[in-house]
Amino acid sequence: MNSSNRLDNLVQRVRHALAEAFGVQPSALVAAPGRVNLIGEHTDYNDGFVLPAAIDRHVVMAVHPRQDDLVRLYACDMQASSSFRLGEIVKDDQHTWSNYQRGVAWALQQEGYDLIGMDVALSSDVPIAAGLSSSAAIELATAMAFQTVSGLELDGVARAQLCQKAENEFVGMRCGIMDQYVISMGQRDHALLIDCRSLTYQAVPIPVGCQVIICNTNKPRALVGSAYNQRRLECETGARQMGVVALRDLTPDDLATHAPSLDAIVLKRCRHVITENQRVLETVDALPQGDLARVGALMNASHVSLRDDYEVSCAELDAMVEAAWDQPGVWGARMTGAGFGGCTVNLVDADHAAAFAREIAPRYQKRTNLEPDIYVCRAEQGVRVL
Numbered sequence: 001m002n003s004s005n006r007l008d009n010l011v012q013r014v015r016h017a018l019a020e021a022f023g024v025q026p027s028a029l030v031a032a033p034g035r036v037n038l039i040g041e042h043t044d045y046n047d048g049f050v051l052p053a054a055i056d057r058h059v060v061m062a063v064h065p066r067q068d069d070l071v072r073l074y075a076c077d078m079q080a081s082s083s084f085r086l087g088e089i090v091k092d093d094q095h096t097w098s099n100y101q102r103g104v105a106w107a108l109q110q111e112g113y114d115l116i117g118m119d120v121a122l123s124s125d126v127p128i129a130a131g132l133s134s135s136a137a138i139e140l141a142t143a144m145a146f147q148t149v150s151g152l153e154l155d156g157v158a159r160a161q162l163c164q165k166a167e168n169e170f171v172g173m174r175c176g177i178m179d180q181y182v183i184s185m186g187q188r189d190h191a192l193l194i195d196c197r198s199l200t201y202q203a204v205p206i207p208v209g210c211q212v213i214i215c216n217t218n219k220p221r222a223l224v225g226s227a228y229n230q231r232r233l234e235c236e237t238g239a240r241q242m243g244v245v246a247l248r249d250l251t252p253d254d255l256a257t258h259a260p261s262l263d264a265i266v267l268k269r270c271r272h273v274i275t276e277n278q279r280v281l282e283t284v285d286a287l288p289q290g291d292l293a294r295v296g297a298l299m300n301a302s303h304v305s306l307r308d309d310y311e312v313s314c315a316e317l318d319a320m321v322e323a324a325w326d327q328p329g330v331w332g333a334r335m336t337g338a339g340f341g342g343c344t345v346n347l348v349d350a351d352h353a354a355a356f357a358r359e360i361a362p363r364y365q366k367r368t369n370l371e372p373d374i375y376v377c378r379a380e381q382g383v384r385v386l
Helices: 003-022 096-110 134-150 156-171 178-185 225-241 252-261 264-286 292-308 315-325 350-368
Strands: 028-039 049-065 070-075 080-085 118-124 190-195 200-205 210-216 330-336 343-349 373-377
Touching: 003 028, 003 049, 003 070, 003 118, 028 134, 028 178, 028 210, 028 264, 028 292, 028 330, 028 343, 049 134, 049 178, 049 210, 049 264, 049 373, 070 096, 080 096, 096 134, 096 156, 118 134, 134 156, 134 178, 156 178, 178 190, 210 350, 225 264, 252 264, 264 292, 292 315, 292 330, 292 343, 315 330, 315 343, 315 350, 343 350, 350 373
Parallel strands: 070 118
Antiparallel strands: 028 049, 049 118, 049 190, 070 080, 190 200, 210 343, 210 373, 330 343
């Protein structure tokens, strides 16, 4: 099924669900894409550089405004409901999926925005727990829904920052800005180079003739929570010991100078981040020139660094990447996302894309006894009202 048909199906589903659950028709339909990170992993919370793209898998919401402060939610995919009042937002320990919407409402009001209640039905084809930012897509869709029904003036960067605040301070996950930013600001057929310190970006075209293919290992990410926060602490420790605000401010030569004074684990974590920032910038130089061999080599090196220095890969991710490296027409392959399961991203020559998608699954399944999902993707526009 192509991306247009998938999106149409989601729209029809949420329209019907809104009428069934709440007896109203939508005043707005909102779509927020998932995202894949081509390169630049675990650099965002170190003030570094990332190169993600929004993808053509979406969270879609059908929204109807209310005249009170009640927000009613119906999640089609779970056949579950939750509700809260804007004047008293607390976490829902039973329907934890609703805490992303609650957090966005909380963050918007913390910033001084006046919200009105709404009825919402939502559905998604962004895989959950796969490292493709299903949670950030829900956050951005929620922000756009509130923005639409409440008539808010909110630019794309501010929208991303408020959704990050919701996840950091309400949900309790100390994510960087990358996911929310690219889902808010993504451009079709482009990746975005994001400077996570200045929050500026550059659209980088993905060359014609190559295909971005995502392989979901279907090994759930058993994070990541504690390990992610531990990695972040290790990076902050290294930056502090080397006298800089963030690892973004260091070169490999700087790291070599300080290496004798660093704990061995902290040294490895810092080495990954510092070299990964360099790989992102080299990729941005190579893509517009169509130098896919160079891009692929940088992606491969990124995976090795994530596996060995940052230690966020796992046997299943390694098996999927190694199976891809053996396929004809593959420029590069690496794990993507926070790690410990989830997905790989593959840059494949367009003429070999169909064969790759067909052959990678049995090779991976033979090694792991897990059946993967393969998504042939295109870079998509960010969150929008349909």
